[in-house]
Structures are given as structure tokens and as C-alpha cells.
Amino acid sequence: MITRNVILTDVLFSLYATDKLKWPALARTHFQRLLYLCAALSALSNTEWGYEFSNSLYGPFNGQVSSAADELVHRGYAEALDVRVLRNSKMKANFRITESGRRNVEFISNLKQERQRLGWIETVSGILNIYGPAVMSKLAYFEPTFIRMKQENRIGPIDLSIEENQSIQLLHRLSDELKKTYSIHLDTPTSNLIFYFDYMSRDIGKGRE
Amino acid sequence: MVAKPTSEEATKLKRVGDEPWYWLRENVPEVGPWEREFYDLLENIKVLWEQYRVNRINLAFLVNWSTASTSSGSQHIKDVSMIQKKQNAGNSQFIFEINLEGFVRDEIDMGTEIDPTMIAVFSQARDAVIIWFGDSLDILYKGMKWNPKNKAETLKEMKLKKRDKLMPLIDYKKILDIHYQEYIRGEAGVDYWFQGKKDKILLNSPERIFQKNLFMFLKNDCECDAALEPMFKNSSRCDVRASIDYDIYFFEIKWIGLCATKKENTDVISAENPREESIKNAIAGAYQTKTYIEQNNSVQYDNKIKMGIVVVYDGYSPPQTPIDYPAEIRDFPLLDTAEYQLVTLTPSALGKQLAKQKKRTSKKR
Numbered sequence: 001m002i003t004r005n006v007i008l009t010d011v012l013f014s015l016y017a018t019d020k021l022k023w024p025a026l027a028r029t030h031f032q033r034l035l036y037l038c039a040a041l042s043a044l045s046n047t048e049w050g051y052e053f054s055n056s057l058y059g060p061f062n063g064q065v066s067s068a069a070d071e072l073v074h075r076g077y078a079e080a081l082d083v084r085v086l087r088n089s090k091m092k093a094n095f096r097i098t099e100s101g102r103r104n105v106e107f108i109s110n111l112k113q114e115r116q117r118l119g120w121i122e123t124v125s126g127i128l129n130i131y132g133p134a135v136m137s138k139l140a141y142f143e144p145t146f147i148r149m150k151q152e153n154r155i156g157p158i159d160l161s162i163e164e165n166q167s168i169q170l171l172h173r174l175s176d177e178l179k180k181t182y183s184i185h186l187d188t189p190t191s192n193l194i195f196y197f198d199y200m201s202r203d204i205g206k207g208r209e
Numbered sequence: 210m211v212a213k214p215t216s217e218e219a220t221k222l223k224r225v226g227d228e229p230w231y232w233l234r235e236n237v238p239e240v241g242p243w244e245r246e247f248y249d250l251l252e253n254i255k256v257l258w259e260q261y262r263v264n265r266i267n268l269a270f271l272v273n274w275s276t277a278s279t280s281s282g283s284q285h286i287k288d289v290s291m292i293q294k295k296q297n298a299g300n301s302q303f304i305f306e307i308n309l310e311g312f313v314r315d316e317i318d319m320g321t322e323i324d325p326t327m328i329a330v331f332s333q334a335r336d337a338v339i340i341w342f343g344d345s346l347d348i349l350y351k352g353m354k355w356n357p358k359n360k361a362e363t364l365k366e367m368k369l370k371k372r373d374k375l376m377p378l379i380d381y382k383k384i385l386d387i388h389y390q391e392y393i394r395g396e397a398g399v400d401y402w403f404q405g406k407k408d409k410i411l412l413n414s415p416e417r418i419f420q421k422n423l424f425m426f427l428k429n430d431c432e433c434d435a436a437l438e439p440m441f442k443n444s445s446r447c448d449v450r451a452s453i454d455y456d457i458y459f460f461e462i463k464w465i466g467l468c469a470t471k472k473e474n475t476d477v478i479s480a481e482n483p484r485e486e487s488i489k490n491a492i493a494g495a496y497q498t499k500t501y502i503e504q505n506n507s508v509q510y511d512n513k514i515k516m517g518i519v520v521v522y523d524g525y526s527p528p529q530t531p532i533d534y535p536a537e538i539r540d541f542p543l544l545d546t547a548e549y550q551l552v553t554l555t556p557s558a559l560g561k562q563l564a565k566q567k568k569r570t571s572k573k574r
């Protein structure tokens with residue numbers, strides 16, 4: 001039950017943070033990807049993420065994250081736009097935060113723990129703003145822990161614990177080298193995030209406009 | 210003990226390490242509280258410079274460490290043409306002070322025409338970051354210049370990181386065409402002819418070369434999650450799978466022509482006794498793909514295959530494509546085919562080949 005509330009709040013925070021950045025309404029895939037990246041890199045902000053994503057055919061996935069948007073619409077905190085029904089009866093829509101949702105975020109974030117979580121989602125989405133939602137989805141597909149599972153043909157929850165988290169290990173490996181070879185010290189969560197996304201996005205759209 | 214980066218990681222790291230943001234962050238204490246905002250600003254400047262470098266520009270921007278809103282009507286660095294007009298009208302004597310959001314806050318009249326040397330001296334006198342926006346992009350702080358090892362390469366690589374749209378999978382034909390034009394045709398992005406046997410014999414295992422290259426293209430340039438040789442539900446494998454939302458596309462790569470082979474019991478690859486893959490093999494491949502789709506698209510499976518595409522690379526000289534597939538393949542709704550010629554014919558040879566093909570088709574009828 002606690003997890004369900006955490007997920008609902010996180011999805012609401014995602015809609016809030018991206019709306020502030022003037023992103024277009026988010027599809028379910030987008031907040032799945034955004035929250036997955038927040039979770040994969042949460043060790044940088046010492047945040048205990050609290051729920052898992054699974055290795056699905058379509059990328060990192062959490063069923064509750066997917067359905068949370070419907071509940072937010074039901075509660076009046078978000079609105080569904082461009083609603084379409086797919087041939088397999090699944091419903092596709094884009095979601096945007098409402099005024100009531102915004103007020104709710106401001107109220108919830110009075111709590112220290114929630115403020116910290118919102119801060120992290122805002123930090124990650126702020127840096128991803130450089131790339132936009134389309135590239136963000138790609139970056140989630142490229143997340144090394146997820147990639148490793150796919151390569152090993154393993155299904156089930158993606159283990160993002162510090163021992164198994166390939167993104168954090170990659171960051172340690174590379175920032176160590178950056179320090180040695182280029183005398184560059186990445187000592188803040190933001191600088192680590194900037195470096196991580198800069199590094200991971202290097203080949204996207206290589207040589208193309 | 211932290212593991213060492215792999216050679217691929219080290220190569221990528223070299224490119225990242227040369228970026229100006231890292232140099233400035235290391236040297237300029239003011240960057241500290243504004244890491245993200247300053248990164249945003251630099252990205253904007255890099256992309257703008259790339260757009261305007263071909264014009265005659267001579268602008269200098271001094272960074273003011275604030276995001277405080279400016280008076281309405283303030284110009285933004287995106288209005289490069291307007292700012293340059295102002296510069297021209299002022300006999301090129303201005304340094305423009307910009308805030309972290311890229312708005313021009315003030316103009317500093319230097320009293321004489323500005324140039325990179327003067328900018329360097331001024332940045333030292335004011336302990337300021339100044340960006341010289343001319344035929345080269347120079348970034349200066351306290352008279353020090355951002356001077357990475359591979360500056361030319363770094364400037365060449367600058368491109369807009371934001372993409373509103375990547376190529377959608379639904380346009381898979383367009384994706385394959387662009388991939389062919391940009392990476393395959395004339396060995397533009399990958400080598401596939403055996404050395405000394407261009408237009409005659411392909412390297413050994415050509416399917417691996419084409420598979421990997423198409424996979425990388427899908428992975429980096431298209432809106433999908435791409436996987437190389439993933440397993441189907443029935444444990445068989447396809448060459449490349451691409452998925453987006455609830456749709457799966459898969460690509461089966463075939464080639465026709467001659468390829469080099471590995472000499473028995475040695476590691477030597479030779480073109481002496483090449484292996485031939487004929488049109489027959491490509492058609493057999495299409496049948497195999499049709500079977501994959503039928504077996505893996507059962508009603509009990511949640512994930513449906515939207516389309517299977519057989520891609521044939523034709524290494525024959527003269528080319529033997531287009532392939533006349535049997536009706537069973539042509540009419541199968543979830544299967545499409547695409548063919549690409551690897552040998553580029555001269556216009557006269559191409560004309561002759563088209564005439565021959567026309568003759569063959571009319572004879573059949």
C-alpha cells in the first residue's frame with residue numbers, strides 16, 4: 001500500500017516537473033522511462049527508491065507506474081489527452097497535470113522526504129530537458145543494468161542495488177579515469193548526471209540532424 | 210578497486226573530456242551553484258555557433274552569473290542576426306553581457322574593434338568567462354583559453370542534443386532506405402567487400418556485418434528499442450528486433466552473391482573459393498520468416514508482431530534484384546521485403562541491365 005502511494009506521488013511529481021519545463025503532455029512510456037532513470041541513478045542522491053522495474057520487451061516497466069496515471073486522472077490531479085484505443089484493446093493517452101494536481105504537489109512537498117524525492121525527479125528531468133522526451137526514452141533503453149539483463153536473456157525485476165547497478169559502476173569507473181587523465185572531478189549529483197547523460201547519449205543521432 | 214574503462218569507454222570518454230563545460234566547471238568557481246543552467250547555456254551557444262559560423266560574425270558574450278529576469282524586449286542569444294546587426298552598427302566594439310538564460314543584459318563598449326586577443330585580456334582583467342563567437346568558438350576565463358587536445362574534432366561534432374522526434378518504426382521502409390544511403394551504399398559506413406575484390410566478392414559472414422550495422426542504426430537513430438538476435442517465444446532467433454509501445458517489428462537480413470570463406474582448419478580468410486548465396490536462398494529466407502511470424506503470433510501471446518521484413522543485400526555484379534517472390538510471400542500481410550544493391554553500376558551499364566530485365570519479364574508473360 002505504501003509503495004502504491006509512493007508510485008502515485010512519483011508519477012504526479014514527474015508530470016509536475018516536466019510541465020514546469022514546458023514538455024508536451026507525457027505518454028505512459030515517458031514517465032516509465034523518466035522514473036526508471038531516476039531510480040537507476042538514485043544512489044547519487046542517497047535516495048532509497050522503494051519499488052522495482054522489470055525487464056520487459058518494451059524496456060524497463062512497472063505495471064503500477066503505468067496504471068497510476070489513470071488513478072491521477074480519476075482523482076482530478078491529471079488530465080488525459082489524445083486518448084486512443086489500440087487494436088489489442090489497450091488504451092493510449094498523454095497525461096498532463098491539472099491545477100489541482102499542482103496544488104497537491106506543493107502541499108505534499110512540505111514533507112521533507114517527499115521534497116527530496118521531488119527534488120531528485122526535478123533534477124533528473126531538468127538535465128534530460130537538454131535532450132527532450134524522445135531521446136529520454138532511448139537513454140532508458142541504454143541503461144547498462146537493463147542492457148546486461150537483456151544480453152543475458154534474463155527476465156524479472158531489474159536489480160538496481162548498489163552491487164548490481166551497472167550505471168553507478170560505470171560512473172565510478174569513468175569518473176575515476178576522468179580524474180586521472182583529465183583532472184576533472186565530478187563531486188556533485190548534478191555534475192555526475194550531466195556527465196552520465198552526456199556520455200550515454202554520444203551515439204544517438206550520430207552525424208544526423 | 211575500481212575497474213579500468215574498456216577501450217570503447219576510453220574512446221568515448223576522450224570526446225566527453227574535451228567538452229568545454231568540464232573545463233570551465235573545473236576552473237571557474239562561479240559555475241558551482243549553476244552547473245545545470247550553465248550547461249544549458251553552453252549547449253545553446255555551441256549549437257548557435259555551428260549554425261552561424263559560416264556567416265561573418267564577430268560577437269563576444271560575457272557571462273553574468275544570474276538568471277534574474279531582464280527588462281522586456283531584451284534580446285536573446287538566439288537572435289544572433291539581430292545582435293550582429295547591433296555589433297556592425299557599433300563598429301564591432303561591443304561585448305554583450307548575457308545572463309545564464311541567454312538574455313542580453315548589457316553592452317560593454319570597448320572603444321575599439323574587438324578581437325580574440327583583446328577578449329582574452331579583458332577576461333583576465335574582469336575575472337570573467339567570455340565566449341568569442343567568430344570564425345572559431347573560443348571560451349576564455351581569466352585570460353586562459355579552453356584548448357582541448359582535439360578541438361577541431363570537438364567543434365565538428367557539435368550538434369543539437371535535443372530531438373523532438375527520432376525516426377518512427379512505422380516508416381520502416383524509409384528507415385531502411387536512409388540506412389542504405391548513409392551507411393551501406395558505396396561502403397559509406399562499413400566495409401563489406403573483400404580487399405582487391407570490390408564489386409565481386411564480399412567479406413566472409415556478410416550477414417553479420419549488415420545485421421550489426423542495421424542494429425546500430427535502429428538503436429541510435431530510430432524511435433524503438435532494438436535487439437540483436439533476440440529469442441522468439443518458440444526459442445528460435447531473428448536477426449534484429451525493434452519494438453515500440455506494443456508493436457514488434459523484426460528484420461531478417463539476407464545477402465546474395467559471393468563471399469570469402471575461411472580456409473579449413475586455419476584462421477585464413479580467402480577469396481579463392483568463394484561461397485555463393487543465390488536468389489533461391491533469399492526466397493527460402495522469406496519462407497522461413499513467414500514461418501517465424503505464424504509460429505510466434507499465436508493468439509495466446511500478448512506481444513504481437515506487427516511486421517517482419519526480409520532485407521536482401523545484393524552483392525552480384527550485375528545485380529540480380531528485384532527478386533520475383535512467390536505470391537505466398539508477396540500476399541502475406543505481415544511480411545514485407547526490401548532489396549538493396551551493393552554494386553553501383555555506371556549509368557550505361559544500368560540502362561543495359563534494365564533492358565535485359567524488361568526482356569526477361571516480357572518473355573515470362
